[in-house]
Amino acid sequence: MRKIIVMLALVVANFVVEAQVKTPQSSPSAKVEQVVGLTTVQVEYSRPSAKGRTVYGDLVPFGKMWRTGANANTTISFTEDVKVGGKDLKKGKYALYTTPKADSWDVIFYTDTNNWGLPETWNESNVALKITVKPETLTKSVESLSIFLNNLTNDSGVIELAWERTMIAIPFTVPTQETALKSIEKTLAGPSAGDYFSAAQYYYQTNSDMTKALSWVNSAISNSPKDKDVPFWYLRLKSLIQAKNGDKKGAIATAKESLALSVKAGNGDYEKMNKDSIAEWSK
Numbered sequence: 001m002r003k004i005i006v007m008l009a010l011v012v013a014n015f016v017v018e019a020q021v022k023t024p025q026s027s028p029s030a031k032v033e034q035v036v037g038l039t040t041v042q043v044e045y046s047r048p049s050a051k052g053r054t055v056y057g058d059l060v061p062f063g064k065m066w067r068t069g070a071n072a073n074t075t076i077s078f079t080e081d082v083k084v085g086g087k088d089l090k091k092g093k094y095a096l097y098t099t100p101k102a103d104s105w106d107v108i109f110y111t112d113t114n115n116w117g118l119p120e121t122w123n124e125s126n127v128a129l130k131i132t133v134k135p136e137t138l139t140k141s142v143e144s145l146s147i148f149l150n151n152l153t154n155d156s157g158v159i160e161l162a163w164e165r166t167m168i169a170i171p172f173t174v175p176t177q178e179t180a181l182k183s184i185e186k187t188l189a190g191p192s193a194g195d196y197f198s199a200a201q202y203y204y205q206t207n208s209d210m211t212k213a214l215s216w217v218n219s220a221i222s223n224s225p226k227d228k229d230v231p232f233w234y235l236r237l238k239s240l241i242q243a244k245n246g247d248k249k250g251a252i253a254t255a256k257e258s259l260a261l262s263v264k265a266g267n268g269d270y271e272k273m274n275k276d277s278i279a280e281w282s283k
Contacts, residue, residue: 027070034149036157037176038183039082041149043096043159045074049144055164056100065108067117068098068161069145075113076159080179084109084172085131094128098161098168100135105168107131131170138165196220197234204241214241232261232270239277248281255281 027046034041048070053059060066068074077093085107094109097118109129112119119126142162151158155177159170186192191199197220203213217238224230235258242251255274262270 025071029071030147032147032149034152034157036149036152036172037154037174038179039078039080039174039176041079041157041159041172042077043074043147043149044076045069045096045145045147046071047144047146050141050164056166057102060100062101063099065097065099065118068096071116073097073110073113073115073117074147076109078174080175082172082174084129084170085133087129087131089129089172100166103134104132105135107133107168107170133168133170136167136169138162138167141165142167191219191223193220193223193225193234196223197231197237200241201237204237204244207244210241210245214238214245217241229261229264230257232258232265232267235261236270236274239274243277243281252278252281 025046027048029044029046032043046069050059056062073095075093076096078089078091080091082089082091089109092111093113094111095113095115097108097110099106099108107130108127110119111126111128112123141164145161145163148160148162149157150160156171156173159172161168161170196216200213200217200220203209203216217234220234221230221238224234235254239251239254239258242248242254255278259271259274259278262274
């Protein structure tokens with residue numbers, strides 16, 4: 001009897017899990033992503049609908065801060081430092097809060113994005129940027145809150161927020177020329193020490209051409225900053241490649257260099273690995 005009761009309980013539990021009701025969200029989530037020049041801009045928000053209600057001045061009161069959407073806070077992210085309304089804003093992700101008024105809106109980029117709507121406790125130090133924009137009156141009503149990225153050029157764009165018969169436009173500029181010039185200079189300057197190291201590491205791990213791997217790790221070492229110690233993990237990789245090439249004498253010498261630098265850096269893991277390898281290759 002007990003077994004039957006347990007089995008029935010399991011069946012009922014499984015039914016409850018599998019029979020979860022799915023219904024549409026009253027304010028469905030949305031995501032807008034746009035590359036502006038060389039900067040990716042992404043907006044994530046929930047879209048409430050007017051449903052015959054007066055929005056601004058009623059559903060969304062004038063003079064009070066608003067989550068700028070529904071549910072969790074609306075967020076916006078930039079992959080590069082930008083200017084919003086002429087003010088500097090560091091790359092990253094921000095909650096987008098607004099204070100609508102009849103003749104102006106305050107727009108706030110807030111660094112804490114983990115809130116359901118407005119923060120329980122407002123922290124002014126989390127305000128990364130605040131600007132004021134003028135609302136525009138639309139000739140046609142917008143039923144659901146809509147956020148667009150429009151008026152795009154290589155260097156700029158506009159975040160447009162429209163609902164009911166009101167729209168605000170938040171202008172921003174992106175550092176396209178600066179980013180492009182840095183990319184050009186880096187590419188024309190040739191591979192970095194890290195690039196050479198990554199190539200050598202991949203060849204070693206995949207047991208590919210060890211001659212090339214040794215050449216690349218040597219380039220990584222020679223291209224390291226002259227005012228700092230050679231990274232001990234570069235030397236560790238070189239010793240492993242040398243050993244795989246059959247050059248145990250060279251591998252031991254390189255491992256001893258790596259050992260000394262890992263001890264200096266206080267890295268016990270590399271210290272042990274080097275000591276173990278030296279002991280193995282010395283047999």
